[in-house]
Amino acid sequence: MTHLCKPPARSVLASLDFGCGSITRGYLHGSCIESEKQALLIFKKALIDNSNYLSSWVGDDCCAWQGIGCDNITNHVTRLELQYGFLSGKIHPSLLDLKYLTHLDLSSNSFDGIQIPEFFGSFKNLIYLNLNYSNFEGLVPHHLGNLSNLQYLDLSNYDYSWDLRLKMDSMSCLSKLSWLKYLDLSGVNLSSVIDWFSSVNMLSTSISVLHLSNCHLSNNISSHLPSMNLISLVSLQLRFIDETIFIVVKHIESISHIFQTYYTILLLTSITIHQ
Template sequence: MGGSTHFSVFLLVAIILLCSSSKTVNATCYASEKQALMDFKKDLKDPSGRLSSWIHDVDCCKWEGVVCSKRSGRVIQLLLQGPDPEIHVVGDEVVFVYPMSPLSGKISHSLKNLTHLRYLDLSQNNFSGIPIPSFFGSLRSLRYLNLSRAGFQGMVPYQLGNLSSLRTLSIGEVFLPSDLRADNLQWLAGLSNLEHLDMSGVNLSTASNWLEEASLTFCVK
């Protein structure tokens, strides 16, 4: 009887130690996701070296702008927003000075391999008129997508309507002229969990019933 009791106590202590250790030990990133990020970096122009920590010899969960799940090691956030400008008044003019250069270049399809990505922020960069990638619509785990003031142009891809878990979508261009446009907003109906939408500056002149579609998105919850 005593031996059985001692074994039960030992088993309970072992379980407690195992559970506590699993909460404190951080997992390392997946090799496939590290390679996806390296491929993503290759297509970017980074004159200020903001991604200088993105090297093979370092765990990608420790890279600047990358956040991983502590339990699984999966990449769940990419925080790559550009720098806020410093505002200077020169005579009668207001001049925006950036402390470091924004990211530019192309956006690699390799991001599709980040299947657990929940949060993607590429705002305030300069992608020089390329369209918003339609493959963003395959990042089904996304809850937050911010592409505002990042220099995207062209048609807003209807594939964004596949992001049914999305809670925040920002694609507005407030301060600079925008060539982003949408000829319909029916895809908004797929964003059943959306709580915040910013499409300021997007040309909706050819979109029919856009007000009705936007209203349905927020009212039918």
């Protein structure tokens, strides 16, 4: 068994369960599904793998390959976790043949110049989607709002040059993710989003972790924070915003941890709100 699913970084998230655990390889109960193996090989062919990260992708049993996790009864591929693979190139829609996929992690790769594929919104069983530090560009597709079972979404794309290449023009699609517990949009340009407050507020019964660092929200976030009804929130991360947020945010009584950076000086502050 291999541990592939990267857990949330901070201890405050320890109690949240996104199904990140041991992957039981399908070869314990037989070979993988042939159509899914072919889909993965087509996906591999479209990638640029200069580090030979996918060198194990040979042989009949795709469940034994690097980054692949299968259900140990049905042998369907349920996890595709290729973080830190230094992969680039294109993401082929052959992945749509992985109909039982629950975890997709392409974080810390180099998909420079391409958009997050719209077809990612078709993985109906997905509960975990991590695309951070993968250098995607352009608009985040609204189709992600179709992932009705999603609990973890990380699109963070840190770029301290303030030239944010990944952007959203609306967050209304996210308001449909009623099971979402973890949302990280750090480094995603939200300057054109006018519905961010209402969309986030609609996640009030589910969201526990919200990271909006360096999102170009500095001009309008202060007035909204006191009215946010995030009853499940335990962690809020805000960076590169006005210092007045530090005062206003204390009105959100459910928050137990606040991390704030003031412009280019790192000021990590933790506050516990006692009810």
